[in-house]
Amino acid sequence: xxxxxxxxxxxxxxxxxxxxxxxxxxxxxxxxxxxxxxxxxxxxxxxxxxxxxxxxxxxxxxxxxxxxxxxxxxxxxxxxxxxxxxxx
Amino acid sequence: xxxxxxxxxxxxxxxxxxxxxxxxxxxxxxxxxxxxxxxxxxxxxxxxxxxxxxxxxxxxxxxxxxxxxxxxxxxxxxxxxxxxxxxxxxxxxxxxxxxxxxxxxxxxxxxxxxxxxxxxxxxxxxxxxxxxxxxxxxxxxxxxxxxxxxxxxxxxxxxxxxxxxxxxxxxxxxxxxxxxxxxxxxxxxxxxxxxxxxxxxxxxxxxxxxxxxxxxxxxxxxxxxxxxxxxxxxxxxxxxxxxxxxxxxxxxxxxxxxxxxxxxxxxxxxxxxxxxxxxxxxxxxxxxxxxxxxxxxxxxxxxxxxxxxxxxxxxxxxxxxxxxxxxxxxxxxxxxxxxxxxxxxxxxxxxxxxxxxxxxxxxxxxxxxxxxxxxxxxxxxxxxxxxxxxxxxxxxxxxxxxxxxxxxxxxxxxxxxxxxxxxxxxxxxxxxxxxxxxxxxxxxxxxxxxxxxxxxxxxxxxxxxxxxxxxxxxxxxxxxxxxxxxxxxxxxxxxxxxxxxxxxxxxxxxxxxxxxxxxxxxxxxxxxxxxxxxxxxxxxxxxxxxxxxxxxxxxxxxxxxxxxxxxxxxxxxxxxxxxxxxxxxxxxxxxxxxxxxxxxxxxxxxxxxxxxxxxxxxxxxxxxxxxxxx
Numbered sequence: 151x152x153x154x155x156x157x158x159x160x161x162x163x164x165x166x167x168x169x170x171x172x173x174x175x176x177x178x179x180x181x182x183x184x185x186x187x188x189x190x191x192x193x194x195x196x197x198x199x200x201x202x203x204x205x206x207x208x209x210x211x212x213x214x215x216x217x218x219x220x221x222x223x224x225x226x227x228x229x230x231x232x233x234x235x236x237x238x
Numbered sequence: 239x240x241x242x243x244x245x246x247x248x249x250x251x252x253x254x255x256x257x258x259x260x261x262x263x264x265x266x267x268x269x270x271x272x273x274x275x276x277x278x279x280x281x282x283x284x285x286x287x288x289x290x291x292x293x294x295x296x297x298x299x300x301x302x303x304x305x306x307x308x309x310x311x312x313x314x315x316x317x318x319x320x321x322x323x324x325x326x327x328x329x330x331x332x333x334x335x336x337x338x339x340x341x342x343x344x345x346x347x348x349x350x351x352x353x354x355x356x357x358x359x360x361x362x363x364x365x366x367x368x369x370x371x372x373x374x375x376x377x378x379x380x381x382x383x384x385x386x387x388x389x390x391x392x393x394x395x396x397x398x399x400x401x402x403x404x405x406x407x408x409x410x411x412x413x414x415x416x417x418x419x420x421x422x423x424x425x426x427x428x429x430x431x432x433x434x435x436x437x438x439x440x441x442x443x444x445x446x447x448x449x450x451x452x453x454x455x456x457x458x459x460x461x462x463x464x465x466x467x468x469x470x471x472x473x474x475x476x477x478x479x480x481x482x483x484x485x486x487x488x489x490x491x492x493x494x495x496x497x498x499x500x501x502x503x504x505x506x507x508x509x510x511x512x513x514x515x516x517x518x519x520x521x522x523x524x525x526x527x528x529x530x531x532x533x534x535x536x537x538x539x540x541x542x543x544x545x546x547x548x549x550x551x552x553x554x555x556x557x558x559x560x561x562x563x564x565x566x567x568x569x570x571x572x573x574x575x576x577x578x579x580x581x582x583x584x585x586x587x588x589x590x591x592x593x594x595x596x597x598x599x600x601x602x603x604x605x606x607x608x609x610x611x612x613x614x615x616x617x618x619x620x621x622x623x624x625x626x627x628x629x630x631x632x633x634x635x636x637x638x639x640x641x642x643x644x645x646x647x648x649x650x651x652x653x654x655x656x657x658x659x660x661x662x663x664x665x666x667x668x669x670x671x672x673x674x675x676x677x678x679x680x681x682x683x684x685x686x687x688x689x690x691x692x693x694x695x696x697x698x699x700x701x702x703x704x705x706x707x708x709x710x711x712x713x714x715x716x717x718x719x720x721x722x723x724x725x726x727x728x729x730x731x732x733x734x735x736x737x738x739x740x741x742x743x744x745x746x747x748x749x750x751x752x753x754x755x756x757x758x759x760x761x762x763x764x765x766x767x768x769x770x771x772x773x774x775x776x777x778x779x780x781x782x783x784x785x786x787x788x789x790x791x792x793x794x795x796x797x798x799x800x801x802x803x804x805x806x807x808x809x810x811x812x813x814x815x816x817x818x819x820x821x822x823x824x825x826x827x828x829x830x831x832x833x834x835x836x837x838x839x840x841x842x843x844x845x846x847x848x849x850x851x852x853x854x855x856x857x858x859x860x861x862x863x864x865x866x867x868x
Contacts, residue, residue, distance in 0.1 A: 176420055184348070187299045187365060191347035194298050198372045201292075201442075205373070206450040223760050224694035224857070227825045227835045228772040 274410050275419070280367050281404025284433030286381060286394065288442040289475070289644050290768060293372050294381060295395070299365035301351045305340030310359030319360075323353045364419075369395075377445050379490040380479055380589070380642070393490065394438070394642065397588050401646060404433040434654070437645040439475035443767035444468055447758060448478035449488070452737075455754040456482055459742035461720075465492040465621040466758070468769070469734040471629040471725070473659045474638030476587070477733070477769045479622070484740075493589045496596060496618035497719045497738065500705030500747075501555040501687075503576075503614030505674060506627065507564055508548055510575035512670045516566045519549040519673055523562040530558040533606055537561055537613075552677040553686035555702060557613050564612035569600040572608055578665045579627040580637060581619055587640045595619045614703055621721070625736040628723045631674050632731035635666030675699055679728045691724065691752040694857075695834055696775060698759060699731070700724030702747035707740070717741050722751035726759050732770055733762070813860060815850035816843050821864045832856045841866035 202208060213219070257265065286295040303324065310316055313335050320331040324346055334340030344350075351362045369384055382393015384402075391399060407430035411419040448466040456464050462484040468477045481491035489495075511517035528542025537557050543550070551559030564572065576582070582597025596618040598607070603616075610616040619627075622640060630637035639660040646655040666674070678699035682688045687702045700722055707717035721738040725731035735755055742750035762770060814831050816824035824843045825835045836859055847861040848854060 173420065180420070187348040188352055190298055191349040194293075194296055194370055194372065195347070195349060197293055201373050206446055210450075220757075220761060221764050222694065223696055223763055224834050225829065226695070226760075226763050227829070227837060228763075228775060229821050229825065229837060229840070 272413075274412050276408055276410050277419075279407040279409055279428075279430045281406045281430040282367055282432040283369060283384065283404065284402040284649075285435045286398075286402075287435065287437050288440050288445070289437060289477075290441065291437070292442045294376065294438065294440075294442065296370050296372070297367050298370045299348055300345035300368040301348070301365055302344050302363040303342040303346065303351065303354065304361040304363065305334055305337070305342070306359045306361065307335065307338050307340070308359075310335070313359075316357060316359060319354055319357060323350055325350070373442075375488065376442065376449070377440055377479070378488040379481065380440070380493075393590070394436075394588065397590050398436055398643075401436060402433040404649070405431040407431070432649040434649065435647045436643060437647070439470075439473075439477065439642050439644045439657070440479070441477050441767050441769045443765050444478040444762060444769045445480065447761045447765060447767070448480040449482075451754060451758050451761065452480045452482055453486065455737075455739060455750065455757075456486070459739055459744070459750040459754075461739040461742040461750070463489075463491070464737070464739040465495070466738075467492050467621045467625040467734075467736045468758075468762075469625045469629050469640060470769070471632035471638070471731050471734045473657070474626075474629065474640045475644060475657065476622075476640055476642050481621075490589065492621040493587060493592045494620065496593050496620050497721075497740075498615050498617065498705040498708070499619050499624055499721060500614040500703035500719065501557075502624060502628075502701045502703030502721055502723045503617060503619075504552055504555065504560045504612060505631070505677070505701055506576055506579050506581075507560055507567070507572065507612040508552055508677065509579075509631070509666055509670060509674055510567055510571055511548065511563060512673060513575065513666055514567070514571055517548050517563060519677060520547050521563075522547050523551070523559050525551075525556050525559045525562075528558070530561070532561055532609055535606055535609075537609070549677045549680055552701065553680040553684055555681075555687045560612045561609035564608045567608070569603060569608060572611060573597070573600050575665075576611065576617065578637075578663060579630065580623055580662065581617055581627065585620075585622055585626050585640050587622060588642050592622075593620050595623050614705055621736045621738050624721070624723055625734050628725065628736070629734045630665045631671050631678070632725045632734050633671075634668040635664055635671040637662045637665050675725065675728065675731070678725060682728075687748045688722065688752045690748055691722065691756045693756060693759060695836075695859075696726070696759070696763070697728040698724055698726050698756065699728035700735075700752070700755065702752055704745060704747045716745075718745040720745065720747035720749075720751045722747050722755050724755045724759075727775055730774060732774065733759075735759075810853045810855055813846060813848055813850050813852050813854055816846060816862065817850065819843050821862070824862055824864075828860050828862070834859045836861045837864065838862065839864040 283297040285293060285297070287293055307313070317328065317331045317335050320326050320342070321328050324342060324344070326342060334342055345366070345368055348365070354360045354362055380393055382391065382395040384395045384399070385391040395402070407428040409427045414420060448468060452464055452466045455461065463482055465481040467479050469475070470477055479492050481489045483489050483491070512519070522545045525539060525543040525546045527544060528539045530537045539556050539558050541554055543554055543556055546554060546556055546559045548563060551563065576597055582595055584592045584594040598616065607616050626637060626640050639662050641657055644657050645653060648654050678701055679697065680686055681701050682692050682698055688700050691698055691700055703721045705719045706713040707719050708714070709717070719738060719740060720742050721736060724735045726733045726735065735758060737751045737755045737758070739750050744750065811831055813833065814827050816827050819827070820842060821837060821840060825837065828835045833854065834857060838861060841864045843862050843864050845863045
């Protein structure tokens with residue numbers, strides 16, 4: 151009888167421990183998903199800021215305020231890379 | 239007493255048996271439903287990227303924020319947090335905090351709401367997936383928007399919807415005693431499958447240049463709208479497409495709005511004549527010194543001429559000349575060539591509601607239709623159709639189907655579609671296509687109508703077209719479509735560009751669309767955009783057309799900033815000795831001297847032509863030959 155009781159108790163402890171560890175894992179998963187979401191948001195925000203910073207709408211007025219202008223074609227010299235590589 | 243106790247015990251046992259055995263399953267299900275819930279996990283919509291992988295449309299998680307006044311410990315600090323992290327106005331934050339149950343719709347991204355997590359009285363909603371555009375105005379009309387309640391889907395978001403939409407999943411969540419959801423570790427779970435990622439053919443930088451310059455051109459030439467299409471003639475890929483209307487709003491008119499092209503269609507008649515062996519570029523007609531009566535109609539030329547060759551007719555854009563050449567062609571052959579160039583039929587580009595333009599069949603023609611068609615009237619095209627047709631000339635006579643889709647990748651990164659050039663038909667022989675390109679080169683560099691498009695160091699070929707604009711009651715006085723179809727570079731075109739302006743000041747394409755195209759090429763040359771294979775660009779010798787550009791003050795000068803002295807732009811100067819210098823340094827020194835540079839090879843400068851010390855005119859082309867160190 152005592153053995154049976156111990157067996158049942160052990161089984162209960164095992165089940166509870168398993169459930170607890172699963173809940174902990176699920177919580178960790180949630181946390182990871184939250185962090186991933188944060189990083190994705192950060193990436194999207196940085197991409198947006200980069201695109202904005204290098205856009206004509208931002209660069210051209212700043213360049214013009216410095217007295218600069220867009221080059222005409224004769225002012226552009228494309229230097230070929232080693233072995234005549236130009237690339238796109 | 240014992241009997242009563244026994245009956246009560248029996249009743250209890252019966253009831254227990256009823257609850258546990260007969261109704262056990264139902265009660266168990268109710269309990270499970272109270273403790274757990276099956277939830278749909280929405281699938282992430284696939285991303286739209288440009289040809290280089292720059293995100294144009296992404297899906298990200300967003301949140302709303304609920305506020306509970308009674309739970310707040312420090313309402314003022316909540317207001318500060320809302321203003322600082324959510325970017326709402328102080329006034330709005332105060333109003334929502336003052337309310338018993340405030341609500342900020344946002345939507346806010348995870349980064350924005352993170353500092354608010356755990357703040358008493360602030361409840362961040364469960365994440366929702368929402369479409370995000372890193373530059374909402376870039377190619378807006380072409381990309382479109384997914385469907386929302388009360389608004390149908392549009393543009394590529396609509397036509398690619400089945401590819402972009404993933405498959406939602408489901409999961410079982412457990413409710414804890416505080417009402418929070420925790421995903422059940424043992425519940426059945428179907429993971430959502432994200433949508434496919436689509437790489438468009440559009441180049442974000444080229445697109446931005448096209449939009450920027452079009453907007454600029456519309457303002458500069460006081461036009462009431464316009465279109466730009468930039469196409470790769472070797473693949474049919476659309477690299478940039480932009481349209482604006484009179485209010486400056488982005489539209490998809492380049493695909494959906496048709497117009498009479500005017501003189502840009504003259505080349506199609508020349509193509510038909512040469513393809514059928516009915517004329518050569520050297521054949522001449524008498525251009526009647528500018529006035530010609532054909533049937534009951536008087537045709538005028540802007541630049542009166544006498545004898546003109548077919549090439550001269552194209553260069554001078556002579557209406558009389560092309561009308562006379564049109565008499566050599568039967569209606570069927572003229573129609574057939576226009577049809578072969580794709581006029582009157584949609585191109586098949588992946589855009590909803592594309593217009594097919596207008597081209598009447600020969601039995602619907604009047605007596606003057608052949609001459610009208612030769613001059614680019616009685617036929618209507620979209621800017622994309624015109625670009626596709628000129629693309630056939632650039633591509634040695636083979637017309638390709640234009641496309642906006644470059645590649646499709648599945649969520650696990652496998653490429654499931656990659657665009658390969660799709661020939662529609664061979665329109666011309668390579669010889670005729672080459673001859674037509676030579677004519678287009680003459681339009682720009684042999685005193686033709688597009689001198690304003692001439693570049694100094696590279697060569698552009700193209701054709702201007704100015705056509706009266708029709709309204710509901712016929713042609714509107716003083717209203718014109720000005721368009722310019724260009725190939726760049728002229729000898730081995732990498733780009734086909736069509737620029738169209740609606741009602742520009744002064745009307746003529748040579749004064750508006752042509753210089754706008756030139757500006758676009760210059761910006762594409764200067765940009766870090768990958769739409770040009772620079773290794774295949776040859777610097778041209780300064781020709782007749784280039785002189786105008788040099789006279790206009792485009793002689794290259796590199797000056798130190800701040801400017802200390804005004805450079806002398808007129809006097810002859812000596813070629814500096816740059817032999818032995820690195821290529822970059824040599825190019826800079828030659829630019830500083832007001833000279834143009836052509837580079838051959840790479841490495842250290844070995845020779846310069848004309849020789850160092852030779853006196854040359856400003857803007858002269860100096861050939862620099864370089865090789866690697868030995």
